[in-house]
Structure formats: structure tokens, C-alpha cells
Amino acid sequence: MKIEVMSLYKTFRADTVLADINLAIEPGQIFGLIGENGAGKTTLIKCITGVYQPDQGAVYIGGKTAYENPTVKVEIGYVAEENQYFPSYRICELLSFYSLAYPRFSIDRFYELNQIFGVADKARVKELSKGMQMRLALMLSLSIQPAVLVLDEPTSGLDPLVKREAMNLILQEVESRAVTVLISSHHLSDLERICDTIGIIASGRIKAVHSLVELKQKMRKLQLVFSQDAPADLTAWPEVLAVEKVGRIHHIITKQYSEKLLNKLRQMRPLVLEEIPLELEDMFIYAAKEVQP
Amino acid sequence: MKRVLPQALLYKEWKSARWGLAGLTLVLVLSRLVRVQLELKWLIELAQAGNLTVAHHSYWFQTLLFSAGAVAPTLVTVAGLAFLLFYPDRQGATASFLNSMPFTKMQLFDVKWAVGAGVITGAYLIHGVLLSAFYFLNRPWMFSTPYRAIPIWSSLQLLVSLAAFSFFLFVHSAMGHSLAAAVVGPICSFVPAFMAFGLRDIIYLNFSLSYDNALIVGLSKAANILYWPYLVAPSYLADARGEVMYPEFDQLGVRLLVLGIIMLVSFFLGRALYRRNSVEKVGELLMFSQLEPVLIYGFAICFGLLFNQIFGLGYGSGAAMINTFFLGGFMGGFFLARKVVYYYRQ
Structure with a gap:
């Protein structure tokens, strides 16, 4: 599914956090979003995933707006930078919740991924370390078999081995199902390994979009x-x-x-x-x- | 059905609300079933000692059942239930998570209401069954109380709880902080009556009116109507022989209708507000900046009225005293409310 962002503006009270954002991410593309802290990466991601309503402009996923649209949201796997699940839930309860929410959620796929990530499914979310919670978020987002994968700092808290595995899994998803991936990270070496296009965001504006090959050619x-x-x-x-x-x-x-x-x-x-x-x-x-x- | 009330949300809300079912059932059992059991035990002891005059206790069951005392604890439990249902939605990261999932805001609100209303109805049903069992197992001791007392009391109390629950969800929808909303909700339900009472006293003293003045009478009536616990207060009638007074809910249909209207209006208002909730406002005191003046001035007026009710009335000479304390309380309340709103905004 194609992600299109058109003349997007987002303001929090008097602060303009995003201004005139225009992006197009083609199906099967891995788009890396880089920018300093406070540049507007997470806000842009939340607009794309339909968490925030744009003040102006529009976000289209597969030609439809994401905000308040379950038919689009069901196609999006979203990994946030901080733990967002219900702390008191056991993993198995979270699996029940996901299987009821996402029609394509595959419990087999989850346990297949858990062979790699090794999260105890009897544990409660609040008992997991930050790294384990990130593993869980990645597993759940991949198990819904999304058409669009939006990852906000997905490697934070992951050890190098798991990080490599996670990156490989994302590449496999793109290869096997042409998933569109938007990934924001401060670990640029990770992005360099998997992204084909890089966007630089600063002060709420997209300053440059380059294909990585082109960027390496020019720079x-x-x-x-x-x-x-x-x-x-x-x-x-x-x-x-x-x-x-x-x-x-x-x-x-x-x-x-x-x-x-x-x-x-x-x-x-x-x-x-x-x-x-x-x-x-x-x-x-x-x-x-x-x-x- | 699945579209209106998605199963995933029903699963999630039930996990939050089941404690409400346990809590409300316990509150009902302790406030009514246990009380009538203890009373019956005492009556049996009286009868065994040969001291029981049946005519004096002919309506004991109905009197206990209809007496006040159940509303306050059920109100607190229902406020707790609304808090449990809204708490995850008012945690920044979890709110983002829920809003990234394939649900609409209307579904999120509808499921909260449906599960909450289901839990409340379930608690009253369980209690009603237990109470009915008690009634029929001890039928000879029920004397003049007809069985219809149980469904009448249960349906009236159920509608009070449902109306209060809908009102609390409406307050939660307007506020971005679940704990603050849990406190403000019950207080808000008494504000209109409190304001009417306070205004009546200020006008009465400032214009030296008598208590039978039409305006004062009108304000008193308005305050009584707005004081909603009167909706579940019974009238007392004399029995056939004129020996014993027993409680009865007169105008039951009107009472049920008023409660039903409050429930529906609160539900639709809450739903309309929730649809306009923004995730980025979660954690702030209010979800809508347009409501800030309402909260600040409303709080200031209530604070002023509270001050003059506590310190202004009954001390010294009339209007000057009451106005001074009202103004002092108003100004104090104004600055306090503004401070709190700005604190949560940050």
C-alpha cells in the first residue's frame, strides 16, 4: 500500500510541529526518517498511523485517509518508541486482544517469531524490560501481517543480535509481501542497512528526500x-x-x-x-x- | 453487531469492568441484603421472646429496602467503574496505541458504555435474584410487603446508577485526566442544585425578601428538582388502619422517565464529546480549551457559595457578610482553578 502525505500541518497550541510535509512512499519501499530530537518524526508517524488528526493537509494509505478509518488501520502495524500496551495484561491476553482486533493476526506467526525473540508468554507486560517490550511490539506488529509497517525507533533497547534479526525480518516482510515500511531511528547504521530511501526532517519540515544509492553517489x-x-x-x-x-x-x-x-x-x-x-x-x-x- | 461493538473492545473493557461488577454487587448486598437479613434475625429473636407486635412491623422489609443509604456507596462504585473504563484511554502511550488500532472513537465510547451499563445491570440482577430468594424463603415474615417492592426498588436504583454512569462518562469525555474526572463527575452532579440553593440565599439576604416570596419559593423548588437524590426518596403513607407509616415511590413513572432522559442525554453528549477527543490533549485537565472558562468560573462561583454557606450565613448581619465571603471565595476559587488548569496543561 502506498503512503501519501500531502501538505500536512500539525500544530500543538501555538507551536507548529509539522509544516507543509509532502511524502510519497511506494509499496515495497523502505523509507528511513531521520532528524534530530524534536524535529517532528514521532508527530509525523502519529499522523500517518491515524493517531493524530492533521490540522491541514491529508494522509492517505492506499488512497484512503487513516484517521478514524478502521479499514485502513487494520493494514497498519505500528511500533511506538515507548511501551504502549496495557501494563497489567499477560502476553497471552494481549494475543487474545490482537486476534479479536486484527482479522489476519496469526498466532502461529507470533510463536514462530518468538523462537527468535524469546519473550515469556506467561509474563505480564509491566514485568518485561524495555528491550523485551520492544521485541513484543515487533512480534505483534509483524503477526498482524500488515500491508504497512510503521516503526518509531524500533531498535532502541535491543541487543545487537536481536537488532540484526529484527532488521532481517523487516527485509523478509518486504521481500515476501511487498510491505511498505516507514522507519524512524537514531541508529543510522541500521537504516543504512535496510532503507532504500531516506528523508531528513528538521524543524517540522521535510528538508530532503534521497534514495540511499543516490545519496551515496552524490555525497x-x-x-x-x-x-x-x-x-x-x-x-x-x-x-x-x-x-x-x-x-x-x-x-x-x-x-x-x-x-x-x-x-x-x-x-x-x-x-x-x-x-x-x-x-x-x-x-x-x-x-x-x-x-x- | 461486531461493527458497532467490536469484540476486541468488549474483551478489553470487560477485563477492566469486571472488578466493577464484583464491587457493585458487594455494595448492594452489604447495603440491602445483609441489612434485611440482620433485621429479620432481630425480628425472629423478638418473636421468640414473645415481644413482636406484627402490626408495628408489617412493612419492615419495604421500609428498610426503600430507605436511603444505598445511593451514596453505589454512586462511588459507579464513579470507580467509569474511572476503570477510562483510565487506559487517558494514559498517553496507551491512548496512542488504542487510536492506532482499527477502532473508531465512537466504537471506543459505545463499548465503554455498553460494558459499564451491562455490569451495572448485572449487579442489580444478581442482587435482585438474591433478594427475591430471601423474600420467598422468608415469605411468612414479609407480612404486608408485596413482592413488587423488590422490582420497583431495583428498577429505580438501576436507572439512577445508569444515569449517574452515563453522566460520569460524559464528564470523562470532556476531561483529559481520568482521576480528576472521577472526582469532578460526582461533584458536578450536585452543582446545579447547590448553585440554586446558594443563589436563593444571596437574593434572600441582599433584597431582604421573605421566604414566601415567589422568587425565593421558585428558586427553592428549582433547587429541590435539581437535587437529584430526591428522585429516589420515597413518600411515607399510612397503612389501612392508620397505625404504621410505610414508604412508597409515588409518581414512579415520572421518576423513571426523568432518569431515563438524564441517561440518554448524558450518553449522547458524552459520545459527541468523545468523538472530538484528541490524543494530544490526553493528560490535560480538559479536552477542550473552550471549556476552560466554564470550569474556572464554575469552580470560582461554587467556591464562593461554599465560603458564604460555611462562614457567611448565620454569623453577624446578613448581606454584607454573605457578599464578602462570596467574593473572597470566588476570587480564591478563580485563582486556584486557573492554577490547576495551567498545571495540567504543562
């Missing part, structure tokens, strides 16, 4: 060493996002990497010109700096 980190100072003010170049200078060593972060740019740099006769790895986390930090209001 590179180059290391240059000059015998003296750099002969030109590199920050003024339109292809350059940022320049860091330590002595005679310059690190250039590009926003439009090309062979033409490399030739321009070579003409400045650096002693060294080499590309060094740039991870998504670094890309985010530089991109966030660029989109600072």
Missing part, C-alpha cells in the same frame, strides 16, 4: 593535502557541502560528486586526493548542518 568525503594553504575558498563551490581543515589536510564533503568536480580539484595540484568512506551517520550530520534554519 562523498574527499581528503586533500596541499603543500601550502588551499588555493581557493572551497566552501563557496556549489558542489561542496562542507570543508574541514586540520593543518594542511582538507576534508571535503560533496553534495554533487562528479568527475568534473574531481578534475577541478586536480587542477589545484593537491599532494594527495583520495576518497575516504562516508557512513550514513556522517551524511546525516552534514546534511542536518546544511538544513539548519
Whole structure:
């Protein structure tokens, strides 16, 4: 199912939390949402899952609005960043509740997933640690066999092994059932592993949307060493996002990497010109700096 | 049926409300069944000692059954039931969870009401069966009390509880904090009568009117009508021989009709408000900022009236005293209510 967000605005009293958000996430796409704390990620997610009503604009899931629409909500698996289940419920009671609420909920799938996650089904929700509660949320959301999976910080509290398993499961869901995934996380290495598109949100606005391949293509980190100072003010170049200078060593972060740019740099006769790895986390930090209001 | 009352919600609300069923049944049994049992035990002891005059106790069962004393504990239990049903909805994360699930707000409200009303009816049914069993097992000791006393009392009390429950759900729908709503709900149900009584006293003293003045009489009547416990207060009639007074609910149909109207109006108002509830307002004192002046000024007026009722009436000379305490209470109440509203907003 396609997720479409059109000119979305959300205000809490006098604060505009989301402004003019436009997004389109195609079926089978894994969309990573990144942004600093308070940027509006969770509010956007709650608008998409139909928890919040947009003040202006609209959210469509498979062409229908999600707010107050059970036929759409039944297709959405939502994992929130904090525990949201009834604390006094035992896991088996939560399973009964889910099986009555979601027609496609599969108890077999839940226990199959529990082979990996290992949550005691006799325990009460309040007895589980934060990590265990997150495992439970992931299992329940996957067991309803959703068409859309919305995950808000799903890896927080998970140990590295389980985190890897969880990421693999999401990839399997996309591969086997073309599930549309929206995932927000501060663990950018996780997003880098599974996402095909990244959106950067800052101050309640989507500042950039890139396919990860495209982003990696455009955004590179180059290391240059000059015998003296750099002969030109590199920050003024339109292809350059940022320049860091330590002595005679310059690190250039590009926003439009090309062979033409490399030739321009070579003409400045650096002693060294080499590309060094740039991870998504670094890309985010530089991109966030660029989109600072 | 499944569309109106989804099974998942029935399951969830029943898990919350079952304690209400146990609590309300216990309250009814303790406030009525146990009392009539103890009374019968005493009558048997009197009879064994040869001191029982049947004519003086011919309506003992009806008198005990219709007497006051059941309304307050049932009201508290029903307020507790409404709290249990609303508590998860007023916890930030759980509210988000419920609203992300395939239910509409109307379904969430309807199921709460249906389960709550079912639990209340169930408690009265259980108690009614136990009371009937007691009645028929001890039929010779019932003397002049007809069996219809049990269904009449039960149906009137049931409708009072249902009307109160619907009213409490309405208050919960208007407020974002379940504990505050559980306290405010029962208090609110007495506010109109309290205001009418207070206003009557202020006018009476300020304009030096007599108690048989038409305005004062009118306000007293209005206050009596608004004081809803009168709806379950019986009238006392003399028996055929004029020896014993016994309680009877006169105008039963009107009483039931009024309670039914209160229940339905509260239900539809509560439903309309709940549909407009926003998850982002959960935890705040009020769900609707438009209601803030109503709460602040309403509280201030009640606080002022309370002050003049406690300190202003009966001390010193009339109007000056009552007005001073009313104004002092009003201002104190105003600042207190405003502080509380802003505190919960943060």
C-alpha cells in the first residue's frame, strides 16, 4: 500500500510541529526518517498511523485517509518508541486482544517469531524490560501481517543480535509481501542497512528526500593535502557541502560528486586526493548542518 | 453487531469492568441484603421472646429496602467503574496505541458504555435474584410487603446508577485526566442544585425578601428538582388502619422517565464529546480549551457559595457578610482553578 502525505500541518497550541510535509512512499519501499530530537518524526508517524488528526493537509494509505478509518488501520502495524500496551495484561491476553482486533493476526506467526525473540508468554507486560517490550511490539506488529509497517525507533533497547534479526525480518516482510515500511531511528547504521530511501526532517519540515544509492553517489568525503594553504575558498563551490581543515589536510564533503568536480580539484595540484568512506551517520550530520534554519 | 461493538473492545473493557461488577454487587448486598437479613434475625429473636407486635412491623422489609443509604456507596462504585473504563484511554502511550488500532472513537465510547451499563445491570440482577430468594424463603415474615417492592426498588436504583454512569462518562469525555474526572463527575452532579440553593440565599439576604416570596419559593423548588437524590426518596403513607407509616415511590413513572432522559442525554453528549477527543490533549485537565472558562468560573462561583454557606450565613448581619465571603471565595476559587488548569496543561 502506498503512503501519501500531502501538505500536512500539525500544530500543538501555538507551536507548529509539522509544516507543509509532502511524502510519497511506494509499496515495497523502505523509507528511513531521520532528524534530530524534536524535529517532528514521532508527530509525523502519529499522523500517518491515524493517531493524530492533521490540522491541514491529508494522509492517505492506499488512497484512503487513516484517521478514524478502521479499514485502513487494520493494514497498519505500528511500533511506538515507548511501551504502549496495557501494563497489567499477560502476553497471552494481549494475543487474545490482537486476534479479536486484527482479522489476519496469526498466532502461529507470533510463536514462530518468538523462537527468535524469546519473550515469556506467561509474563505480564509491566514485568518485561524495555528491550523485551520492544521485541513484543515487533512480534505483534509483524503477526498482524500488515500491508504497512510503521516503526518509531524500533531498535532502541535491543541487543545487537536481536537488532540484526529484527532488521532481517523487516527485509523478509518486504521481500515476501511487498510491505511498505516507514522507519524512524537514531541508529543510522541500521537504516543504512535496510532503507532504500531516506528523508531528513528538521524543524517540522521535510528538508530532503534521497534514495540511499543516490545519496551515496552524490555525497562523498574527499581528503586533500596541499603543500601550502588551499588555493581557493572551497566552501563557496556549489558542489561542496562542507570543508574541514586540520593543518594542511582538507576534508571535503560533496553534495554533487562528479568527475568534473574531481578534475577541478586536480587542477589545484593537491599532494594527495583520495576518497575516504562516508557512513550514513556522517551524511546525516552534514546534511542536518546544511538544513539548519 | 461486531461493527458497532467490536469484540476486541468488549474483551478489553470487560477485563477492566469486571472488578466493577464484583464491587457493585458487594455494595448492594452489604447495603440491602445483609441489612434485611440482620433485621429479620432481630425480628425472629423478638418473636421468640414473645415481644413482636406484627402490626408495628408489617412493612419492615419495604421500609428498610426503600430507605436511603444505598445511593451514596453505589454512586462511588459507579464513579470507580467509569474511572476503570477510562483510565487506559487517558494514559498517553496507551491512548496512542488504542487510536492506532482499527477502532473508531465512537466504537471506543459505545463499548465503554455498553460494558459499564451491562455490569451495572448485572449487579442489580444478581442482587435482585438474591433478594427475591430471601423474600420467598422468608415469605411468612414479609407480612404486608408485596413482592413488587423488590422490582420497583431495583428498577429505580438501576436507572439512577445508569444515569449517574452515563453522566460520569460524559464528564470523562470532556476531561483529559481520568482521576480528576472521577472526582469532578460526582461533584458536578450536585452543582446545579447547590448553585440554586446558594443563589436563593444571596437574593434572600441582599433584597431582604421573605421566604414566601415567589422568587425565593421558585428558586427553592428549582433547587429541590435539581437535587437529584430526591428522585429516589420515597413518600411515607399510612397503612389501612392508620397505625404504621410505610414508604412508597409515588409518581414512579415520572421518576423513571426523568432518569431515563438524564441517561440518554448524558450518553449522547458524552459520545459527541468523545468523538472530538484528541490524543494530544490526553493528560490535560480538559479536552477542550473552550471549556476552560466554564470550569474556572464554575469552580470560582461554587467556591464562593461554599465560603458564604460555611462562614457567611448565620454569623453577624446578613448581606454584607454573605457578599464578602462570596467574593473572597470566588476570587480564591478563580485563582486556584486557573492554577490547576495551567498545571495540567504543562
